[in-house]
Amino acid sequence: MSGLRVGGVELRSPVLAASGTFGYGTEVPLCDRPRLGGMVSKGIFLQPRPGTPPPRIVETPSGMLNAIGLQGPGVEALIRDYCPLWAEWDFPVLVNINGESVDEYAELAARLDGVPGVSGLEINISCPNVREGGMFFGKDPAQAAAVTAAVRRSTRLPVWVKLTPAVSDLAEVARACESAGADALCAINTLVGMSFDLGTGRPRLAFGTGGLSGPAIRPIAVHLAHQAAQSVAIPVIGIGGIGGAEDALEFLYAGCQAVQIGTATFIDPNAIGKTMEALEALDWRRLVEGTRAAISSG
Amino acid sequence: MFELQAPLIARREVASGMWVLSFSAPEVAATARAGQFVNLLLRPGPLLRRPFSVYRATSGVVEVLLKPVGAGTAGLAALALGESVSLLGPLGSGFQLDQAAGSVALVSGGLGVAPMPLAARAAAALGLQVHWVHGARTAAELCSEWEGRRVHWATDDGSIGYHGSVLAAIPEGIGQVVACGPNRMLAALAARFPRAQVAIETYMGCGTGVCLGCAVPRTSGVYDRACKEGPVYQANDIRWDVLPQHLHYGLGA
Ligand SMILES: Cc1cc2nc3c(=O)[nH]c(=O)nc-3n(C[C@H](O)[C@H](O)[C@H](O)COP(=O)(O)O)c2cc1C
Ligand code: FES
Numbered sequence: 001m002s003g004l005r006v007g008g009v010e011l012r013s014p015v016l017a018a019s020g021t022f023g024y025g026t027e028v029p030l031c032d033r034p035r036l037g038g039m040v041s042k043g044i045f046l047q048p049r050p051g052t053p054p055p056r057i058v059e060t061p062s063g064m065l066n067a068i069g070l071q072g073p074g075v076e077a078l079i080r081d082y083c084p085l086w087a088e089w090d091f092p093v094l095v096n097i098n099g100e101s102v103d104e105y106a107e108l109a110a111r112l113d114g115v116p117g118v119s120g121l122e123i124n125i126s127c128p129n130v131r132e133g134g135m136f137f138g139k140d141p142a143q144a145a146a147v148t149a150a151v152r153r154s155t156r157l158p159v160w161v162k163l164t165p166a167v168s169d170l171a172e173v174a175r176a177c178e179s180a181g182a183d184a185l186c187a188i189n190t191l192v193g194m195s196f197d198l199g200t201g202r203p204r205l206a207f208g209t210g211g212l213s214g215p216a217i218r219p220i221a222v223h224l225a226h227q228a229a230q231s232v233a234i235p236v237i238g239i240g241g242i243g244g245a246e247d248a249l250e251f252l253y254a255g256c257q258a259v260q261i262g263t264a265t266f267i268d269p270n271a272i273g274k275t276m277e278a279l280e281a282l283d284w285r286r287l288v289e290g291t292r293a294a295i296s297s298g
Numbered sequence: 299m300f301e302l303q304a305p306l307i308a309r310r311e312v313a314s315g316m317w318v319l320s321f322s323a324p325e326v327a328a329t330a331r332a333g334q335f336v337n338l339l340l341r342p343g344p345l346l347r348r349p350f351s352v353y354r355a356t357s358g359v360v361e362v363l364l365k366p367v368g369a370g371t372a373g374l375a376a377l378a379l380g381e382s383v384s385l386l387g388p389l390g391s392g393f394q395l396d397q398a399a400g401s402v403a404l405v406s407g408g409l410g411v412a413p414m415p416l417a418a419r420a421a422a423a424l425g426l427q428v429h430w431v432h433g434a435r436t437a438a439e440l441c442s443e444w445e446g447r448r449v450h451w452a453t454d455d456g457s458i459g460y461h462g463s464v465l466a467a468i469p470e471g472i473g474q475v476v477a478c479g480p481n482r483m484l485a486a487l488a489a490r491f492p493r494a495q496v497a498i499e500t501y502m503g504c505g506t507g508v509c510l511g512c513a514v515p516r517t518s519g520v521y522d523r524a525c526k527e528g529p530v531y532q533a534n535d536i537r538w539d540v541l542p543q544h545l546h547y548g549l550g551a
Contacts, residue, residue: 023508027526029299042510051521053540057501057511059346064503068510071521206542214345266504267339267346269301269386 004037006257007184007235008158009120012091013037014284015248015276018239018262019096019122019162020068024082025089028265032273037258038092040122041082045098046108048074052129053206058195063216063241064263065193067129067207070098075111086117094120094160098127098134102150109154120157123147123182126164126189128211138164138189141176152181160237162186163228165217170224171231178232186237186260187225191217214263215241222250229255243271245278252288299506300325304385306377307359314438316365316409317375323385324358332395332416333497333530336360336387337505340377344370347386349502349525351412351478360385363412363441389505390529393417393495399473401427404445405487405494407464407479408434411441413497417476418445429472433464433479465490477533482543488533496533498541500524515540 004011017039022028025039051071058065073081078095086093095118099105105123112118125138125147137143144161151159161177163170165188174185190211195204203209221240229236235258238251243264251259264271304321312318326336330352337347348370350362366372374383393413395402402421404414411432421428422445433452434440440451440458451459452467460467465487468475475494477487484496503511505525513521514528515537522528 020510021504021508027507029506030301050519051510051513053515054513054521055501055542056513057503057509059344062345064346066503066509066511068513071510071513263345263503266506266509268384269504269506 004258006237007120007160009038009092009094011037011258013276014252014258015272015279016040016237016258016260017265017272018260019043019124021262021265025093026082026085028269030269031265032270032277033091035273035276036091037276038094038119040094040096040260041078042072043070043096043098043124043127044072044075044078044108045070046075046104046111048072048077055204055206058204058210060193060195060212061216063212063214065195065205065210065212066190067205067210069129069207070127075108079111079115083115083117092119093117094122096122096124096162097151098124098130102146105147106150106154109151109157113155113157118157120160121151121155122160122162122186123151124162124189126162128164128166128190128192128209129207135164135166138173139167141172144173145176145180148177148180148182158183160184160186162189163224164189165191165220165224170227174228174231178234182234184235184237185228185232186239187228188217188221188240191220213241215243217241218247218250222254225251225256226254242275245275245282245284248275248279249282249284249287252284253291299387299389301384301386302326303382304360305382306379309379312363312443313434313441316363316439316441318353318361318363319374319377320359320361321383321385322358323360326385326387327355327358327360330355330360330388330416331392332420333392333413334388334390335505335529336362336385337389337502338362338374339384339386340370340373341384343373346503347505348374349389349505351497352388352416353412354415363409365409386505390525391527393420393476393497393530395421395424395426395476396474397424397426399426401429401472402474402476403429403431403468403472405431405464405468405475405477405479406433407483408439410477410479410483413478415443415445422446426473429469431464431468433467481538481541484533485538485541485543488536488538492534494533495530496536497529498524498531498536499529
């Protein structure tokens with residue numbers, strides 16, 4: 001599969017691995033890599049971060065809550081330990097970048113500019129599991145634009161912006177990021193949730209709240225991805241509760257150019273391979289183009 | 299690592315409400331080491347897989363031990379013979395048995411007995427003298443299967459064996475201690491046997507090392523992954539005050 005260029009990145013297929021669910025791509029056994037369109041690496045900050053104390057995960061109806069707290073080795077270790085491997089791989093790797101201030105995002109973008117192995121940046125302004133930064137920037141159109149513009153100025157790499165569902169008007173944030181120079185938008189990150197332990201009466205997650213992912217969020221994600229696609233001219237990458245080809249098709253019908261798979265990889269390490277295989281069997285391009293043509297002429 | 303459709307071929311009750319399920323999974327049975335686990339997916343069933351220590355692995359069959367406590371474990375326990383689950387494994391690190399120790403105590407509380415039959419066989423194969431030390435609340439809840447001739451039981455109610463904590467039933471002069479059970483029991487064991495090998499329990503998202511959901515607080519200050527670097531640790535490598543104490547072994551939900 002070739003000739004699929006989305007938001008400045010040459011994808012091998014329209015199905016990518018979502019940030020935080022595929023590590024750094026070095027240890028996902030049993031995944032059928034030739035079908036992987038690309039991957040987004042685990043969210044990184046300039047400095048190493050220990051992450052949140054356990055428990056970090058709890059299962060909920062048709063979903064799960066996580067509060068990992070963006071545990072990671074910091075950008076220098078990423079460049080030293082992983083980028084040289086990625087440079088040898090035949091699918092693109094985008095780095096999910098995080099900061100506590102606009103300047104930190106810009107510094108991270110500048111540091112990753114020109115590093116072999118990095119095909120693009122995904123700005124995470126939507127993480128619910130950190131006390132500073134994270135979702136704060138994604139909730140406000142002006143802040144979202146400020147981060148996007150600062151990153152845009154600091155790198156020649158393609159810039160994708162990952163949106164949070166925790167907004168009253170997603171279209172407004174989407175347009176702000178587009179005007180600030182984003183090459184594509186990713187919708188959505190997790191929704192904030194909470195669950196209490198009936199034995200202790202305390203939150204099940206040590207962090208208190210967590211990000212909800214999995215099939216439980218899919219209809220919300222389809223709606224918001226559709227809203228984003230309706231409001232901007234740049235491509236939208238759909239994320240949220242995708243477990244197979246039919247789920248992916250919903251996002252493609254909603255106007256997305258590609259999708260990312262997250263939680264489903266935890267259940268089936270080859271969820272991405274199977275989804276892509278089934279999309280090929282369905283002749284997804286013909287299906288999606290046919291539907292779009294029918295809608296625009298109808 | 300393998301992912302197999304594994305049919306249930308047998309089931310037996312080894313203590314009140316505690317079951318051993320036997321799945322046909324030849325590749326996993328041939329490669330699993332003591333202390334490793336498998337991640338089972340039930341369909342229809344809850345979203346995520348459920349991790350289980352490998353109880354026994356012989357002639358193409360992988361056995362796991364479980365107590366129905368939540369939707370996942372109840373669904374697994376209710377599988378009909380011939381029905382299949384997706385079985386992913388073997389996963390995680392295993393016990394490091396020390397041949398020079400001469401003797402080993404396999405200390406378990408309740409469902410924590412799960413990795414011990416395999417550990418007993420590995421220890422016997424190294425020529426170690428094996429002490430089977432197993433405790434539960436009552437005699438009815440003790441696992442009715444054991445390995446070897448040196449068996450030490452303990453019950454909270456004194457209905458059989460030593461009356462009290464299984465820790466008190468550990469014989470003197472043992473070369474190495476290997477343990478599994480509720481985190482609270484393991485924390486107490488760590489104070490007495492800092493160099494014991496312990497298999498610990500955490501919630502898991504993936505079991506394959508990609509989600510960082512199974513964080514184990516190390517004394518070195520970092521969190522690492524129970525599913526990858528663990529679930530077996532040296533007891534004094536763990537910050538027991540940060541590891542959730544209210545989790546039962548085999549919480550499985
Ligand atoms: C355990 C876990 C860790 C995650 N870490 C990140 C992260 O580091 N950066 C990020 O932008 N999104 C992160 N996400 C969000 C996912 O990339 C994705 O947006 C979300 O899970 C919804 O997709 P899904 O339902 O397919 O999982 C994480 C999700 C999970 C479940
Ligand atoms: S359970 Fe996902 S990293 Fe261990």
